[in-house]
Amino acid sequence: MSKRATRTAISPTRDENYPEWYQQVVRAADLAELSPVRGCMVIKPWGYALWENMQRALDGMFKATGHSNAYFPLFIPLRYLEREAEHVEGFAKECAVVTHHRLEPGAGGGRGAAGEVRGAGGVVPAGKLDEPYVVRPTSETIIGEMYSKWVQSYRDLPILINQWANVVRWELRPRLFLRTAEFLWQEGHTVHATAGEAHEETLRMLGVYADFAENHMAMPVVRGEKSAGERFPGAENTYTIEAMMQDRKALQAGTSHFLGQNFARACNITFSDRDGALAHAWTTSWGVSTRLVGGLIMTHGDDDGVVLPPRLAPQQAVILPIYKDETQRNAVLDFCRGLERRLRDARYADEPLRVAIDDRDLRGGEKNWYHVKRGVPLRIEVGPRDLAAGTVSVARRDQPPRQRAAVAHEQLVADAPALLAAMQDGMLQRARRFLADHSTRVSSLAALEEYFRDDASAGFATAPVSAAAEQDPAYRELLGRLKLSLRCIPDAADTGTCIFGGEAGAPAAVIARAY
């Protein structure tokens, strides 16, 4: 394209066109692509490996907090969903519904009405179901149904179960990882004997999410409670972690819900307490999804592609052999294999280093950029000169792509874990600074409007907003016009005068544009 010195691997750059940059990064890093099925994506090996690393870490944290995995059906009888009024209303507009269970030869004999070729035999749905099934948009009702059978005594409680699954929410505005009709997630569903215990669980899992986001993804988050208008359909309280992307928009990265007794009533989850009295149980649910992959990209990615935090990178280091002829190749590769072994014996974050040699028959430069775009933390070049000098040439993904340092190879092996740790920490610090630099407090409507007037600087604004404001037409008009939403209330005790209605004691809410 243009001059070498200014050329970036991703075009356009973040500044030029952020949404397009995002799409190009996902493509360049080979994370995922859209499928022939509208609204659904194919997660490719590199993207899926990232998700697997997230899963592994989260799964360990769930187990460590006493949860077990189980699996519930993909199909939910329609009448289950109807049991909780707010719940069904909340999801009604985005449900895939299964109405038939068989295919039969169609009347057109292989051609549709418009003459289009149909599937192999020209088949049509048949065997209409008496009651349709909904493809789960979430599993509260089907899991609740089972819990109602499992729970009889206070001695059966708590139940602490998590499920790794796919869910479908019929979205027709796909954005890879951020919003697709089908996505992968985990959903925790717990049952407790008391409100206090359930509430404690809700906040505990919010804490797990925040911990994961910050310490594994290096993605700082704002924790808080959702306002009534943003609550999960059927929940008493919804808590969220909100992250700031590099376009300063908020991404809801995880939610944890205190469901009160709403679903226990809807699903008839009752138990005899210590006094022999029959009571409805208290439930929670909490989830994070493959959306986190999108959050990771938009938190750390740069104009050369993805930048992966070492703890989640499918490969933490890649060794790139450099040679001209067969003699050199043998010597260099031999050395690389030894280096690979020694690096794998090193440990970072309680795991062996994930190292690979890339010996594909590609041009060196092309190969190097391939790994830059995919975000591999360390690129280690090994050529004949290195062999002679006892060094390797090390490039860090958190530094400019052409910058590299000659390091004695024994020193690299010794320092690699610390190097990865420093990168992980540096990424978190940088992201924290970004969040802090683009957050502000405002105490008037005028100040709020002023803050969001310049799209290039606005981020998170915190302002007192009363519960009543969400019903206020002026509130709706302003937030609608500025495309803002209430992200969360970080601390209910932090209050002031509502910038909309002027009520005293209104909790401070984070207001931002959001994904």
Add this chain to the structure above:
RNA sequence: CGGGCUGUGGCGCAGUGGCUAGCGCGCUCGGUUCGGGACCGAGAGGUCGGGAGUUCAAGUCUCCCCAGCCCGACCA
């Protein structure tokens, strides 16, 4: 579900009704290069979204259909 736009090799595009439909990237092969997103040469790959029509002649004009994209309401 309302408004606007677009369908031409894998991707991105060009193509005043007229000869064998081109270009860039990518791909394959050969060579020259080699601490680097190389260069030269040769090659593979398209029933121009589908159907009907107008015409001596349609990628190009008309009609219908289909698909996708963008903008509005919802969303992990």
